Each structure stands twice: as structure tokens, then as C-alpha cells.
Amino acid sequence: MKIVWVAAFIIYLYLLTKLILFKGHTMDWDVVRVQLITIAQQPDLIHTRTVNLTPFQEISRDWHSLSLHRPGTAIHLLGNVMAFIPLGIFIPVLMGNKLLSGAKVLVLSLLLSFAFEVTQLLTGMGIFDVDDLMLNTFGGVIGYVLYSMLIGMKRMIVGGTARTARKEYNSNQSRV
Template identity: 90%
Template structure:
């Protein structure tokens, strides 16, 4: 790896760490100061009294909250639009980070889908176990859609870059290299 490529990789990893910190602050701590001691105390409470899990609010019905928010969209209730769009927008950067850091390979879209779903599930499960939010299957879906939107934006930007800069498609490059090796 060239020094310039290594430096860019370090910058992207640092940006991912900052993004994950801000995402954690937004989802678990609702924008307040990140205090891991709160999480520890809540997890200790659930470990000592597992019956507390039954007191947590959970939505396991797909599209229940999305439908409710969609029908109550109005200028008088901007919180519903923030909930819908915020869950999508919060995961758009993840859909960009994954192919950049893992390489834009054939299965990048599948990686984004799975990793967006897994990260969202970790946040939702943490909210369930700590009581610092509500486990909502709709949030899982909206966050995963956000990751996929980010991936689509990333692929569109790469395609636009190739059109402007004049890069070649990877299949054409492979055919050229295979023809060259036969000579």
C-alpha cells in the first residue's frame, strides 16, 4: 500500500470512528453527553433483575410506527418527519464508509445491507436491554434503507467520477490485462 493510500485509509477510519461515536450519541444518548457509566448501570440492573425486560416498550410489528408517522405528517408535527427521515439519514454515511473501507467489490451492496442491519440491531438491542429507548423493528428497516441509500449514492458518485475523469470499467480492465498476458 502506497503512503498516500495508507494516509487516506487512516483518514477514512478516523471519520468512521467519529461517525459511530456521533451515531451512538444520537441513538442511545438522544444527543446528550455520552456517559458509558449509565449503560453499565442499566445493564447491571437488567442482569440482577431479568424481569425488567418485560417492562420495556417494544414494537415488533413491521410498518406500525412508519404508518403512524406517515399518516400524522404535517407542518404542525415536524417530529414525525424527523423520525422517518432521521432514521434513514443517520445510516447514509455507513453505506458510504463500508465500500470505501472494504473495497468496492461485487458484493459491496450485500455487505452494506447486512452491516447496516446488524449495526441497527445492536443499537435497538442496547436500547431494549438498557431501557434507554424503544426497540422498534421499523427503526431496523429505516436504518437499513439508509445504509442502502448511502451505497447507491456512493456508486452513483463513483460512476460520475469515472465519466468525468475517464476511468475504465473494471471488466474492461480485466479483459485488457488477460489479452496482454497472452502476448
């Protein structure tokens, strides 16, 4: 079963890369290579890239546009969150649902999102946006919460004890 999860995770990363870097078009790694060589040879080009380092700037703009009934902005807001929800499920499944899994999901969602944003900045294949970092990370956390809820429901239905449930003995109770 683990092999199926690993295969699904690889497919997920492929599709996520295709969506974020290549905007759903054919994945052409030569374009990435050429862009990286260009930025290495002319580092001043980095200043020509569009960057948003102001938290909530694009989120606020998109939220306002939603009130003006522009559906494209909903895709941007929800898409950034929804794209990382599967990551919040894959991490505890593949790494084991152990203590601090939520923290792992938070950190790994942030790091993967940051890797995509830096790649967009260096290649010019998108915009480095701090709001995307926040939305993507939030999506990973939502995925983890959904995973945890499903595991909790499974334990209730199938039976078994919860991880945190422990019986503590009161000193007044008799021990057998």
C-alpha cells in the first residue's frame, strides 16, 4: 500500500509543478534551464521580476474583486489553498502520523511553496508572492486537519483508542 501512496505523491508533485511553474502547459525543462543560466549570467535581471513582499496585499485585492463578482480571483484564492491540501494528507501518511505531524506539515508546506516561489522568481515563470506562501501553507494545514478528522472518525467507527486517551488512576480508586 505504501508504494501506491508514494506513486500518488510523485504524480501529485508532477501535477503541482505543472500547475504552478508551467501554468498547466507542457513541461519544458529547457525553458527553466535557459532562464536559470540567464539569471546566473545577468543577476541584475532579478530586479526586473515582479515581487509581492507585502502580506495580504494580493489576498485583499482578490477579496475585493470577489465582491465585484470576478470569478477569476476566486480561482486564485481557492486554487492556492486547494493545491496544497493533498500535501497535508500525504505527509502524515508517508511519514507516519506521529507526534508533531502538524508541525511537519506546516514546515514542509511552507518550504515546498517557498521553493516554487523562488523558482518563479529566478526563472521569471511567475511572480514571487508572499500571499501565495501563506495560502499554500494554509492549504497544507487544512489537508492535515482533514486527515486528522478522518483518522479520528475511523477510530470512532472501527474502534480503538485515541492517541491521547489514557486512563489515569485516582489515588482513591482501588488497584486490581
